[in-house]
Amino acid sequence: MNKLIKKAAIIAMSGVLTFSMMPSISAKAAKKKLFVNKVYDTTTQVKGKTKKKYQVRVIIGKQTYKANASKTGNFSVKIPKQTAGESLIVKTYRKSGRRWKYYTKKKVSILAKTISVKKFSKTSKYIKGYARPKYKIKLTMNGKTYTKKAGSKTGYFAVKMKKAAGNATGTIKLYDTKGKYVKTYKIQAESDYTQNGKPYNGKVPGLSDPINVEDFNNRLNSTNTFKDNSIYYRYDITKSFSDVCSGYGRGSCGYISTYLGRSNNEESMWFTAKNGVTLYYMTFESGDLRNTPIPGPSNKAEIIKSGETVQIDPKFKDAEGHISRLAIKIVGYKNGKPVIMVSELL
Incomplete structure (x- = not known):
C-alpha cells in the first residue's frame, strides 16, 4: 500500500515539473500588432502603427498602395480619396530573407467626415447615406421632419419619408454625439432624365x-x-x-x-x-x-x-x-x- 502511494506521488511531482518547465505564452505576445487610424472620405494618407520596418500594403479594389513602417513602427500610405461606406484592407509583411512574408491584416471602413448623401430620384421615399458614427440626422422634406441616428460602426443611415421627394429641396441638420449642432446641408432629387x-x-x-x-x-x-x-x-x-x-x-x-x-x-x-x-x-x-x-x-x-x-x-x-x-x-x-x-x- 505504501509503495502505491509513493509511486503516485512521484508521478504527480513529475507532471508538475514537466508543466513548470514549459515556456509561457502571454496574451499580449499572441496579439499581432497593427493599429490603423480612422479613414474618412477626405483621407489621402492611411496612417497607423505596426512593427518597425514592416511593409504596409493598402488594398482598394484591384489597386495596391505600399509603404514601409519607420523604426518606431509608424506608417503612412498615400491613397486617392474614397467614398464613404466603402472599405479597404491594410496588410502588413515582415522581411524574410529577400521576400516579404505575410504578417497580419485589418479591414477598415471609410467613414464620412461630416455627411455623404446618396443620389436619390424624385420618386424615392428614402434618403440614405453616411454620417459620422452615432451622429444625429434631422431631415426636413416636403414640410415633414424626420430624425435618425447614424450607425455605430459605419455611420450608415436610411430615413423613410411619408411622401416621395419630388421636386422639393430638403435640408439635413447634423448633430454630434453630444447633441451639438454641426452643420446644415441642402439636398434635392436627381433628375430621372x-x-x-x-x-x-x-x-x-x-x-x-x-x-x-x-x-x-x-x-x-x-x-x-x-x-x-x-x-x-x-x-x-x-x-x-x-x-x-x-x-x-x-x-x-x-x-x-x-x-x-x-x-x-x-x-x-x-x-x-x-x-x-x-x-x-x-x-x-x-x-x-x-x-x-x-x-x-x-x-x-x-x-x-x-x-x-x-x-x-x-x-x-x-x-x-x-x-x-x-x-x-x-x-x-x-x-x-x-x-x-x-x-x-x-
Missing part, C-alpha cells in the same frame, strides 16, 4: 403630346451635322423622347419606340403601328431626304392602321444601281395629332 449627358430638369413631353412636324422638318432640312437633343429617361430607354437630326434630312422626333415597331431581314422591312397610332409613310429613291414631302392625312401617303404590320421593300439605289436600302419618312398620328416623325435611310 438627361439631355446632352447632363441632368435634365425641364418639362418632359407627355406620351400623347403633339410634336411640331413643320418645325422639325425645317430643322431636318437645314441641319448638316449630327445633333442629339433627346431627353433620355435614365431607367428605361423606351420612355426616352427622341429629338435627333443626323444630316441630309434624316432624324427622329417623339417617343418612337412607343408607337413604331420595326424588324427586318436582308431584303425587306416590317413596320408596326402601336398603341393607338396611325402611321403615314412615303418612300423615296434618294438617300438625301431634305426638302421631301411630309407624310400625312392631307397627301398621298401610305397608311398603317393601329395594330397593323406592313412589309416595305427598299427603293433606294446605290452607286452601282442596286436596290439596297430604304429611304422613308413616317409621321404617326394619335387622336388626330402628330406624335412621332421618322425620316431615315434604313
Whole structure:
C-alpha cells in the first residue's frame, strides 16, 4: 500500500515539473500588432502603427498602395480619396530573407467626415447615406421632419419619408454625439432624365403630346451635322423622347419606340403601328431626304392602321444601281395629332 502511494506521488511531482518547465505564452505576445487610424472620405494618407520596418500594403479594389513602417513602427500610405461606406484592407509583411512574408491584416471602413448623401430620384421615399458614427440626422422634406441616428460602426443611415421627394429641396441638420449642432446641408432629387449627358430638369413631353412636324422638318432640312437633343429617361430607354437630326434630312422626333415597331431581314422591312397610332409613310429613291414631302392625312401617303404590320421593300439605289436600302419618312398620328416623325435611310 505504501509503495502505491509513493509511486503516485512521484508521478504527480513529475507532471508538475514537466508543466513548470514549459515556456509561457502571454496574451499580449499572441496579439499581432497593427493599429490603423480612422479613414474618412477626405483621407489621402492611411496612417497607423505596426512593427518597425514592416511593409504596409493598402488594398482598394484591384489597386495596391505600399509603404514601409519607420523604426518606431509608424506608417503612412498615400491613397486617392474614397467614398464613404466603402472599405479597404491594410496588410502588413515582415522581411524574410529577400521576400516579404505575410504578417497580419485589418479591414477598415471609410467613414464620412461630416455627411455623404446618396443620389436619390424624385420618386424615392428614402434618403440614405453616411454620417459620422452615432451622429444625429434631422431631415426636413416636403414640410415633414424626420430624425435618425447614424450607425455605430459605419455611420450608415436610411430615413423613410411619408411622401416621395419630388421636386422639393430638403435640408439635413447634423448633430454630434453630444447633441451639438454641426452643420446644415441642402439636398434635392436627381433628375430621372438627361439631355446632352447632363441632368435634365425641364418639362418632359407627355406620351400623347403633339410634336411640331413643320418645325422639325425645317430643322431636318437645314441641319448638316449630327445633333442629339433627346431627353433620355435614365431607367428605361423606351420612355426616352427622341429629338435627333443626323444630316441630309434624316432624324427622329417623339417617343418612337412607343408607337413604331420595326424588324427586318436582308431584303425587306416590317413596320408596326402601336398603341393607338396611325402611321403615314412615303418612300423615296434618294438617300438625301431634305426638302421631301411630309407624310400625312392631307397627301398621298401610305397608311398603317393601329395594330397593323406592313412589309416595305427598299427603293433606294446605290452607286452601282442596286436596290439596297430604304429611304422613308413616317409621321404617326394619335387622336388626330402628330406624335412621332421618322425620316431615315434604313
